Amino acid sequence: MQQYRAHLMLCGGTGCIASESLKVKEALSAEIKKRGLENEVNVVFTGCNGFCAEGPIMTVYPEGIFYERLTEKDIPFLVEEHLLKGRPVERLMYKEPEKRHAVPAMKDIPFFNLQVLRVLRNKGLIDPEKIEEYIARDGYMGAAKAFTEMTPAEIVTVVKDSGLRGRGGAGFPTGLKWELAGRVSSDTKYMLCNGDEGDPGAFMDRSVMEADPHSVIEGMIIGARAIGANKGVIYVRAEYPLAVQRLNLAIEQAHEAGLLGEDILGTGFNFDLSIYLGAGAFVCGEETALMRSIEGKRGMPIPRPPFPAQKGLWGKPSVLNNVETLAQIAPIILHGSDWYRSLGTEKSSGTKVFALTGAISNVGLVEVPMGIPLRTIINDIGGGVKGARKKGGRTFKAVQMGGPSGGCIPESLLDTPVTYEDIVQTGAIIGSGGMVVMDDSNCMVSMARFFLEFTADESCGKCPPCRIGTKVMLDMLNDITEGNGKESDIETLQDLCGDIISTSLCGLGQTAPNPVLTTIKYFREEYESHIKDKWCKAGVCRSLCTFIVDEKVCTGCGACQRACTQGAVTGEKKKPHEINQELCIQCRACYDACKFGSINIGPAAMREGLLKDTPAVSV
Amino acid sequence: MLSDKTIEEVEALKRRYPDPRGAILPSLYIAQREFGWLSPEAFEAVSIVLGVPKAHLRGVASFYAMYRHKPVGRHLIQLCTNVSCMIFGAEDLVSLLKNRYGAEVGGTSPDGRFSLVIMECIGACEAAPAMLVNEDFHNNLTENNITEILEKYK
Numbered sequence: 001m002q003q004y005r006a007h008l009m010l011c012g013g014t015g016c017i018a019s020e021s022l023k024v025k026e027a028l029s030a031e032i033k034k035r036g037l038e039n040e041v042n043v044v045f046t047g048c049n050g051f052c053a054e055g056p057i058m059t060v061y062p063e064g065i066f067y068e069r070l071t072e073k074d075i076p077f078l079v080e081e082h083l084l085k086g087r088p089v090e091r092l093m094y095k096e097p098e099k100r101h102a103v104p105a106m107k108d109i110p111f112f113n114l115q116v117l118r119v120l121r122n123k124g125l126i127d128p129e130k131i132e133e134y135i136a137r138d139g140y141m142g143a144a145k146a147f148t149e150m151t152p153a154e155i156v157t158v159v160k161d162s163g164l165r166g167r168g169g170a171g172f173p174t175g176l177k178w179e180l181a182g183r184v185s186s187d188t189k190y191m192l193c194n195g196d197e198g199d200p201g202a203f204m205d206r207s208v209m210e211a212d213p214h215s216v217i218e219g220m221i222i223g224a225r226a227i228g229a230n231k232g233v234i235y236v237r238a239e240y241p242l243a244v245q246r247l248n249l250a251i252e253q254a255h256e257a258g259l260l261g262e263d264i265l266g267t268g269f270n271f272d273l274s275i276y277l278g279a280g281a282f283v284c285g286e287e288t289a290l291m292r293s294i295e296g297k298r299g300m301p302i303p304r305p306p307f308p309a310q311k312g313l314w315g316k317p318s319v320l321n322n323v324e325t326l327a328q329i330a331p332i333i334l335h336g337s338d339w340y341r342s343l344g345t346e347k348s349s350g351t352k353v354f355a356l357t358g359a360i361s362n363v364g365l366v367e368v369p370m371g372i373p374l375r376t377i378i379n380d381i382g383g384g385v386k387g388a389r390k391k392g393g394r395t396f397k398a399v400q401m402g403g404p405s406g407g408c409i410p411e412s413l414l415d416t417p418v419t420y421e422d423i424v425q426t427g428a429i430i431g432s433g434g435m436v437v438m439d440d441s442n443c444m445v446s447m448a449r450f451f452l453e454f455t456a457d458e459s460c461g462k463c464p465p466c467r468i469g470t471k472v473m474l475d476m477l478n479d480i481t482e483g484n485g486k487e488s489d490i491e492t493l494q495d496l497c498g499d500i501i502s503t504s505l506c507g508l509g510q511t512a513p514n515p516v517l518t519t520i521k522y523f524r525e526e527y528e529s530h531i532k533d534k535w536c537k538a539g540v541c542r543s544l545c546t547f548i549v550d551e552k553v554c555t556g557c558g559a560c561q562r563a564c565t566q567g568a569v570t571g572e573k574k575k576p577h578e579i580n581q582e583l584c585i586q587c588r589a590c591y592d593a594c595k596f597g598s599i600n601i602g603p604a605a606m607r608e609g610l611l612k613d614t615p616a617v618s619v
Numbered sequence: 620m621l622s623d624k625t626i627e628e629v630e631a632l633k634r635r636y637p638d639p640r641g642a643i644l645p646s647l648y649i650a651q652r653e654f655g656w657l658s659p660e661a662f663e664a665v666s667i668v669l670g671v672p673k674a675h676l677r678g679v680a681s682f683y684a685m686y687r688h689k690p691v692g693r694h695l696i697q698l699c700t701n702v703s704c705m706i707f708g709a710e711d712l713v714s715l716l717k718n719r720y721g722a723e724v725g726g727t728s729p730d731g732r733f734s735l736v737i738m739e740c741i742g743a744c745e746a747a748p749a750m751l752v753n754e755d756f757h758n759n760l761t762e763n764n765i766t767e768i769l770e771k772y773k
């Protein structure tokens with residue numbers, strides 16, 4: 001094998017490709033060639049590294065120097081300085097938010113060093129389109145062990161003892177699921193993978209399928225062996241074209257390597273694996289609906305029992321596991337259940353991948369041991385709320401976990417450890433691992449309304465509590481955000497939530513009220529101010545706010561004037577500006593543009609007062 | 620009608636599953652690719668190859684968001700307005716697409732260039748707002764760069 005003195009790991013994940021890492025790659029290859037370094041320097045186009053916000057990113061080994069926000073223009077200088085003269089380029093290194101000094105080594109960047117990578121073990125280290133690179137990092141060693149040294153029952157035992165719980169949302173113990181399906185005898189069984197990832201704000205499964213498709217396939221092969229399944233299907237969202245392409249390629253390669261198909265590893269075991277494209281229905285992520293979808297039906301859940309382990313796809317015993325669950329399997333087999341349990345808590349063992357998005361400095365994927373406090377994830381790894389450290393900057397309001405089935409967790413509960421048990425106590429759920437951070441410019445009533453709109457829209461329509469109940473709640477929330485809320489609404493909403501939870505057929509309806517319940521629980525005053533004072537203090541609900549300039553704070557910089565599309569802001573430079581309430585459409589552009597916090601948000605009545613030219617109500 | 624190659628593709632799918640119905644979703648995709656949308660001919664063609672009644676195909680297709688029930692423009696914009704994208708101003712992009720190109724949500728611009736569909740989260744939240752144009756991902760969208768990006772799609 002060719003020996004290189006340097007390896008450049010350039011990220012080729014969706015995020016970095018979108019920030020033009022392909023151009024950077026071309027520039028790198030051209031420059032390396034020009035300098036005659038082809039035999040010394042190796043460029044690897046890796047899968048998603050997780051730090052997408054800083055993309056395109058590249059790590060240079062052996063030193064582990066981390067570069068970010070690269071453009072093709074930076075490349076000639078970088079190659080000359082770093083690779084020829086041995087002088088890393090500080091200008092292109094990572095800087096801690098709102099600090100100046102560069103942090104050269106990847107291992108010193110908090111985003112990376114608080115994490116433990118198991119699912120994302122190959123993150124940024126391999127080319128996902130090459131099976132050899134996966135194999136070089138212990139790939140398919142777990143499968144080899146499972147096939148040659150272990151009986152199916154032993155595989156089940158190890159997975160059971162590891163305490164691994166399904167990462168698709170419900171947290172059902174994986175080993176137990178395998179055991180149930182293993183016990184049933186049948187001519188055909190199915191091992192299925194759920195890559196339907198529909199939770200808003202979640203993208204870990206996409207990332208795993210794109211960056212490390214073999215890790216999913218290996219988990220499936222081991223699962224198939226454990227339960228005795230000869231057929232497998234990976235159900236992937238059609239909206240993930242890159243994931244589909246890479247999985248297809250990986251399946252082909254695994255076939256060629258004798259890891260799929262007939263007589264796997266000479267053991268006489270057959271496993272045929274294919275991909276099935278979803279067609280854009282959130283509810284198809286639910287296991288029984290997913291199976292109906294593969295059978296060519298409308299993706300509607302059916303009541304359980306019978307459980308899929310007994311009667312699943314095409315009426316045959318089936319196990320469905322989430323992408324991330326499956327990616328955990330091979331290392332567990334290889335290193336044992338004690339190794340897996342060495343991280344996490346008694347009831348929530350191992351690591352979990354979270355997707356950080358929204359108003360946070362470091363958006364991207366993170367993998368942490370279960371049980372660490374939410375605060376560590378948000379502040380130390382995530383870098384806190386974006387722009388929080390600036391004067392008059394934003395402050396943290398809530399983190400939304402679990403998507404439309406989850407809830408909003410307020411600042412006061414940020415010391416909650418992330419485990420299945422503890423997060424449920426807050427009213428949210430771990431769910432698939434999305435964490436959407438919200439700052440003080442987000443309105444919690446609107447947020448609840450938003451998620452309910454999503455579930456009302458995605459409800460498959462089969463059971464009335466979910467179909468009608470979510471619609472009724474949505475209407476009420478619409479009324480509240482439009483200024484037509486009634487004082488009794490909060491109680492009515494809470495009652496409705498209880499009914500929908502207890503009577504819906506599947507998880508979609510049973511969890512749909514969570515965003516409403518948690519926002520009422522922690523942000524009740526926001527509901528009250530919407531209903532009683534007709535005042536959306538975040539300035540999101542247009543009919544419930546008035547924007548006015550605080551003359552004492554305004555510097556007359558003109559930023560708000562430029563931002564206003566209605567010509568409603570007037571004023572001379574360096575003198576306090578003014579908003580013409582007749583022209584203002586409450587779009588909040590001025591508020592967002594102001595760097596000095598000089599725009600105040602008052603209740604709707606204030607505007608009426610100003611329009612009538614009566615003395616203004618003070619904020 | 621479907622081309623011979625496509626018919627073969629659908630036949631192969633049909634053999635994959637214990638019941639031809641298993642091939643419905645992928646076959647509808649294939650037909651959609653061929654016809655641009657699920658036209659009456661598309662249903663007819665799939666129905667013949669799979670031996671599944673058209674009514675059943677329509678019933679299935681109407682459940683899923685990715686099937687097109689009317690002709691689409693030359694390029695399909697699938698814009699996400701879900702939570703992360705909403706926080707970063709996806710709604711403004713919707714108005715921009717409407718004002719600038721005349722592409723309404725669920726509709727097509729008068730010149731037939733763009734059709735606009737609103738998506739639920741497309742898993743690109745780390746660089747929101749995001750959209751798919753045909754099969755290409757674009758993210759970190761702003762009111763400025765979106766028009767620049769769309770320039771590439773004539």
Ligand SMILES: Cc1cc2nc3c(=O)[nH]c(=O)nc-3n(C[C@H](O)[C@H](O)[C@H](O)COP(=O)(O)O)c2cc1C
Nearest residue numbers: 166167168194196197198285286287321322325507
């Ligand atoms: C409405 C609804 C949507 C779901 N969406 C997904 C999904 O997108 N991905 C997923 O893995 N599980 C999803 N689930 C959970 C699945 O039903 C199932 O529990 C899971 O795929 C099992 O895998 P696991 O045990 O490895 O977590 C969803 C459940 C419900 C009720």
Ligand code: FES
Nearest residue numbers: 699703704743744
């Ligand atoms: S919310 Fe738009 S891509 Fe996730």
